[in-house]
Amino acid sequence: MKTKIPNILTIGRIIIVPIFVFSFYLPGFYGDIIPFILFIVASFTDFLDGLLARMFKEESKLGELLDPIADKIIVAAALILLVMDGTIKNFEVIAAIIILTREILISGLREFLAKGQIKLPVSNLAKLKTFLQMFSISILLTGETGKRVINFQDYDAQTIGIILLWLSAFLTLFTGYEYLRKGIDHAISEDKKN
Numbered sequence: 001m002k003t004k005i006p007n008i009l010t011i012g013r014i015i016i017v018p019i020f021v022f023s024f025y026l027p028g029f030y031g032d033i034i035p036f037i038l039f040i041v042a043s044f045t046d047f048l049d050g051l052l053a054r055m056f057k058e059e060s061k062l063g064e065l066l067d068p069i070a071d072k073i074i075v076a077a078a079l080i081l082l083v084m085d086g087t088i089k090n091f092e093v094i095a096a097i098i099i100l101t102r103e104i105l106i107s108g109l110r111e112f113l114a115k116g117q118i119k120l121p122v123s124n125l126a127k128l129k130t131f132l133q134m135f136s137i138s139i140l141l142t143g144e145t146g147k148r149v150i151n152f153q154d155y156d157a158q159t160i161g162i163i164l165l166w167l168s169a170f171l172t173l174f175t176g177y178e179y180l181r182k183g184i185d186h187a188i189s190e191d192k193k194n
Contacts, residue, residue: 004058006049013042013049013070017077024081024141032145035078039141042074043134068110072103078137087140092162095169099133102176109183123178129171136164 016038023034049067053059079096082088088096139146139161146157 132168
């Protein structure tokens with residue numbers, strides 16, 4: 001059985017995670033740029049593997065299993081590292097917790113609904129949330145290098161990253177609620193049948 005390219009990209013995204021974590025602790029410029037580049041590569045392969053799977057009709061059960069796991073691992077690792085080094089701090093940590101909680105919640109919901117052979121389609125708003133989330137984390141990963149390079153009027157890279165992180169957290173709450181409502185509606189209808 002030949003391995004499908006989308007699955008190779010997904011597995012590659014999982015393999016990137018320990019390298020990403022290690023590179024985060026490199027000193028100075030390299031500790032800012034290498035994790036940033038690896039996160040961008042991982043985010044791009046997330047988009048690319050889904051596109052290729054649909055385009056070449058190479059969707060598979062393995063890809064269906066691994067793709068959401070790969071997404072959640074890289075996002076969780078990045079957010080935890082950014083909290084640990086103080087890039088995300090104080091009340092900003094709430095935004096990170098909202099994003100991580102939603103990821104866990106949706107995983108559980110998908111597993112529950114899969115038993116009833118019900119799929120949760122990804123809405124356009126959820127896609128926007130994912131883009132903003134990846135974009136905000138990417139900016140925050142640039143660290144001190146980003147502060148020096150990215151300046152938009154009175155806002156440096158970290159400020160822009162935190163604003164976008166909060167925006168993605170609010171979208172996370174909204175889309176998470178929509179998914180949760182669908183899951184609860186299904187659970188209630190199943191209980192009524194019994």
